[in-house]
Amino acid sequence: MRHAGDDAKARARVEDRELLRLCREEGDSKAREQLVQRHLPLVRSLARRYAGRGEPLEDIEQVGAIGLLKAIDRFELERDVSLTTYATPNVVGEIKRHFRDKGWAIRVPRALQELHAKMSPTIERLTSKLGRSPSVGEIATALGATPEEVLEALEVGSAYTTLSLSASPQGAEGDSDPLDAIGEEDVGFERSEDRVSLAPALGILPPREREILRMRFEDGLPQTQIADRVGLSQMHVSRLIRKSLAVMRDELQ
Amino acid sequence: MADRIVIEAPLDETYGPVVRLIVSGIAERANFGFEAMDDLQLAIERLLAEAGSDGRVTMSFELVQGRIRTRIGPLPETGLADALQDTDVTPGRLSLRQILDTVVDSFGVDAAIDGAIVVRLEKLVAAAP
Numbered sequence: 001m002r003h004a005g006d007d008a009k010a011r012a013r014v015e016d017r018e019l020l021r022l023c024r025e026e027g028d029s030k031a032r033e034q035l036v037q038r039h040l041p042l043v044r045s046l047a048r049r050y051a052g053r054g055e056p057l058e059d060i061e062q063v064g065a066i067g068l069l070k071a072i073d074r075f076e077l078e079r080d081v082s083l084t085t086y087a088t089p090n091v092v093g094e095i096k097r098h099f100r101d102k103g104w105a106i107r108v109p110r111a112l113q114e115l116h117a118k119m120s121p122t123i124e125r126l127t128s129k130l131g132r133s134p135s136v137g138e139i140a141t142a143l144g145a146t147p148e149e150v151l152e153a154l155e156v157g158s159a160y161t162t163l164s165l166s167a168s169p170q171g172a173e174g175d176s177d178p179l180d181a182i183g184e185e186d187v188g189f190e191r192s193e194d195r196v197s198l199a200p201a202l203g204i205l206p207p208r209e210r211e212i213l214r215m216r217f218e219d220g221l222p223q224t225q226i227a228d229r230v231g232l233s234q235m236h237v238s239r240l241i242r243k244s245l246a247v248m249r250d251e252l253q
Numbered sequence: 254m255a256d257r258i259v260i261e262a263p264l265d266e267t268y269g270p271v272v273r274l275i276v277s278g279i280a281e282r283a284n285f286g287f288e289a290m291d292d293l294q295l296a297i298e299r300l301l302a303e304a305g306s307d308g309r310v311t312m313s314f315e316l317v318q319g320r321i322r323t324r325i326g327p328l329p330e331t332g333l334a335d336a337l338q339d340t341d342v343t344p345g346r347l348s349l350r351q352i353l354d355t356v357v358d359s360f361g362v363d364a365a366i367d368g369a370i371v372v373r374l375e376k377l378v379a380a381a382p
Contacts, residue, residue, distance in 0.1 A: 123287055133286030136277070151277045154287075155270055202347060217351050223288050238291050242298070245352070249302050 009082075012038075016083045020075055035072050035083070036065070042084055043068050046091050050099065060095055067094030070204065115153040118143055120233040127224055127234065154235075202248065209244040216241055255317040256282075264308050269298065272312070279314045283321050283378055292356035293321065293376045299352055300372055303336070304328045319378045324363055326371030334362060334370055 016038070022031035043064040051057045071087035079086065122142050126134035134142075140150045202210055212230060215221045223241075227234040258279055262268050273294050280290035297312070304310055315322040336349040337360065353360045353374070363373040 127287075133288035135284050135286050136281040136290070137284070139287065147281050148278070151274060151281060154277060155274050213347060217347055217355050220355055223291070234288070238288075242295060245295075245299060246302070248347075 013082045017077070020072070020077060020083065023072065024075075024077060032072060036068060039068055039072075039083065039087060040065065042087065043091055046088065047095065050095050060098070063098040064091045064095050067091035070094070073204065112149070112153050112156055115143065115145055115149060116156040119150070119153055120235045123234055133222075133224065133234075205244050205247065209240055212237060212240055213244055255315045255322075257313060257315050259311065259313045261309055261311045264301065264304050264306050264310050266306060269301070272297065272301070276314075279316070279321065283316050283319075285321075285376075285378055289376060289378070293323070293374070296353055296356045296360070296374050296376070297323065297325065299349060300325050300328065300374075303333050303349065320358070321376050323374040323376070324371050325374070326364070327366075327369030328372060330365055330368050330370045333372075334365070337362060337372065 016035065019028075019031040019035045019038075022028035023035065044061055047057060047060040047064045050060050067090040068087050071083065071090035074090075075083060075086055119139070122139055123134060126138055126142060130138070136147045136150050136154075140147045143150065145153075202213070205213070208230065212226055215226045215229065216223070221229075223234045223237045227237045230237070232240075258275075260272075260275060262272055276294050276297055277290050280293055285293070301310065310325060310327070313324045333349075337353070339348050339350045357374045357376045359373075359375045361373050362370045364371040
């Protein structure tokens with residue numbers, strides 16, 4: 001016997017498919033937005049499972065929404081699954097990753113966090129003064145720290161912060177991100193659909209990250225020059241490159 | 254005689270920060286600049302990412318005359334060996350070879366045994382711009 005609830009689910013699934021088709025085949029951004037709105041209750045429901053762990057619920061929902069967006073963008077119309085089924089592990093995965101990354105950052109001693117905060121401007125200043133990338137010893141001398149402390153503080157910055165990859169118009173250090181304002185598709189890496197290796201995953205990166213990867217690996221520019229061009233610190237560029245490659249790798253697995 | 258450091262680590266991404274810290278410590282001993290150190294870390298990170306998450310990997314680092322020679326293995330030969338030799342540099346493509354070409358001065362397969370390879374990376378203290 002068929003219930004009214006089953007009919008509603010089936011109808012919702014058909015509507016989702018039509019919206020996904022509009023998104024995929026016609027690039028309909030309104031359809032994408034509708035899909036987000038239709039599935040935000042799912043995100044909220046999943047986010048509530050992770051409430052009470054020291055993170056505001058709103059932040060968890062925001063992270064979950066990124067997972068939902070990724071699911072919408074990755075969904076293949078040939079798949080015989082509902083978007084809800086497909087999106088759930090994406091949303092949960094994004095939230096779990098956020099907690100993992102945040103958890104690591106929280107365990108970093110305060111003194112090390114403070115040293116890390118001074119690192120980026122010190123590297124910028126020394127690079128400018130020396131005309132080359134400073135050594136760890138030079139950074140340590142400038143900061144009155146030991147080389148080991150500098151290395152540990154640098155590692156603090158290598159911890160992933162999921163949100164900063166694409167969701168925020170401001171960098172983790174408050175750097176402005178001028179490329180966000182451009183908003184145009186990158187001309188180089190867009191021609192990558194038929195590629196092997198990391199290429200197929202480039203499309204999931206925001207334009208700024210794609211442009212940074214292009215400058216680094218196509219043009220061969222050093223981080224310092226890229227940092228100048230995009231108005232970020234060298235450390236921030238380094239983190240974005242690392243994170244982008246890791247995100248692309250995850251996408252392919 | 255070159256200084257040589259050997260470490261063996263689980264292929265588990267949670268050890269990524271530990272490996273990075275060790276690599277940065279060795280690079281510091283070789284007087285690498287910040288960017289060169291970051292490059293070497295990235296090269297090793299990408300290779301380890303190719304190796305999956307099961308088993309263990311051995312990394313050796315030799316500090317010889319202004320360079321660090323790194324050997325990493327065993328890594329799965331399937332796919333990786335081809336990826337290291339991939340010479341397609343079409344704009345818009347991003348391959349492992351392209352990444353390594355950018356961040357280290359030379360690389361190659363040092364040994365191949367039973368479906369596994371050992372990859373060699375060389376990074377100079379002061380690479381030519």
